[in-house]
Amino acid sequence: MYDNIEDFLQSDDHNLIPIRYSYLEIKKITNGFSDKLGQGGFGSVYKGKLRSGRFAAVKLLRQEKTKGQDFINEVATIGRIHHCNVVQLIGFVAEGSKRALVYEYMPNGSLEKYIFSRQGCDMQILHFDIKPHNILLDENFTPKVSDFGLAKLYPTNNSIVPLTMARGTIGYMAPELFYKSIGGVSHKADVYSFGMLLMEMVGRRKNLNALADHSSQMYFPSWIYDQVSEGKDILEDEATEQEKITTKKMTIVALWCIQLKPIDRPSMHKVVQMLVADIESLEIPPKPFLVPQQTLNDDHRINMIDPPSLRDPSQECSIDSSYQFGR
Secondary structure, three states, rough: OOOOOOHHOOOOOOOOOOEEOOOOHHHHHHHOOEEEEEEEEOOOEEEEEEOOEEEEEEEEEEEHHHHOHHHHHHHHHHOOOOOOOOOOEEEEEEOOOEEEEEEEEOOOOOOHHHOOOOOOOOEEEEEOOOHHHEEEEEEOOOOOEOOOOEEEEEOOOOHHHHHHHHOOOOOOOHHHHHOOHHHOOHHHHHHHHHHHHHHHHHOOOOOOOOOOOOOOOHHHHHHHHHHHHHOOOOOOOOOOHHHHHHHHHHHHHHHHOOOOHHHOOOOOOHHHHHHHHHHOOOOOOOOOOOOOOOEOOOOOOOOOOOOHHOOOOOOOOOOOOHHHHOO
């Protein structure tokens, strides 16, 4: 692990492809940061135009977010790969306290606005933050994975990833990030997050509403499971028969992805096969549990009562398991 960003940038073992820009160059590219595209926990994103005429999205990182491992993670992971479904990192800024990341521009924003197969990557990456907000859409609505600030790069021959703390966004974090007894952390954590994303696409609502009345809020995947197992349609009556079949297929795949134990979840390669298979070949999985059953007793109830600092489900966090799973 590198002690600081400059040590990483000066090292010989990262084989960086991205361009290193100066802060003044970035300021010129964005026309003085005049066209703001959005804002998140790590900083603000601005539209820019490179000398080649190509548009770019420049993420200007907040100062308190620029000195640690997140910046190195982003440059080291996404900077090494080129994949049709991963947002390309064009360049970066590391100048004094100024930090910025330059990406290819996605004109259609994120998937969240309209509500991942690893086979093409030459590196093994655990993203840890798969959610609609981090799936951007280009001019042809091709989805591309973005925001690798929480990502972890690890050898392809390693099946388990060592972690010192849970990482991710409330509502998308896999149970094994909290309950070590159900299995080690692996690529199946991203499969779980993808399943939650898929379920939100099907249900057209967030799987977790932190501002809802928790005493009356039913766990969204449980409701989805009940609808499918009882043969009910999730879409409105005006949906076509083909739309209903596609929705049911997506739902079954999503339910497999969010199984409690990592070993019971399919690989992303298998997920793709299931999504293109006939609906008749897909089995409905067991009903997904929120937490290991042995933890659910009268003395240990898991409640969805979020402290004020965790009420926004879009915030990345490292939290106690009681904030992740609802009843």
